[in-house]
Amino acid sequence: MDYIYYLANTSLTLRAVQHLHSGRLPVCFMTVIHQIDGWIIRVKMSEFLEPQQHGDFRAFMNELGIPHEPNIRVQMALWGLETGQSPVDVMQRYQIAVVSHGTPDRQEIEEFRNQFVRGLGYCPETLA
Numbered sequence: 001m002d003y004i005y006y007l008a009n010t011s012l013t014l015r016a017v018q019h020l021h022s023g024r025l026p027v028c029f030m031t032v033i034h035q036i037d038g039w040i041i042r043v044k045m046s047e048f049l050e051p052q053q054h055g056d057f058r059a060f061m062n063e064l065g066i067p068h069e070p071n072i073r074v075q076m077a078l079w080g081l082e083t084g085q086s087p088v089d090v091m092q093r094y095q096i097a098v099v100s101h102g103t104p105d106r107q108e109i110e111e112f113r114n115q116f117v118r119g120l121g122y123c124p125e126t127l128a
């Protein structure tokens with residue numbers, strides 16, 4: 001079961017990661033992609049959630065962002081990552097910024113933000 005959401009900034013993305021680290025959900029993997037206007041996260045569960053869990057998770061994610069239908073380029077990138085292609089290959093092929101793929105990783109997201117801000121010299125709204 002997949003959940004794909006668009007989130008406006010880094011803080012919201014980190015809240016989603018923190019929630020997934022609670023261990024209450026059977027997370028198979030999480031993919032985090034940064035785009036100029038926000039973040040796309042995909043959470044794949046290793047099994048179907050119970051109706052109550054599904055509703056609770058969707059309610060939580062709807063508080064953070066909006067359900068998202070990615071364009072074909074991002075869909076192909078997500079598929080490539082799921083089939084075992086390396087994030088570097090996917091980034092080069094589809095020209096997208098794969099920040100994290102696999103176990104939800106707060107450090108990768110924070111490091112990406114820090115490097116991006118350092119390179120720009122200021123913090124865009126999406127990286128707040």
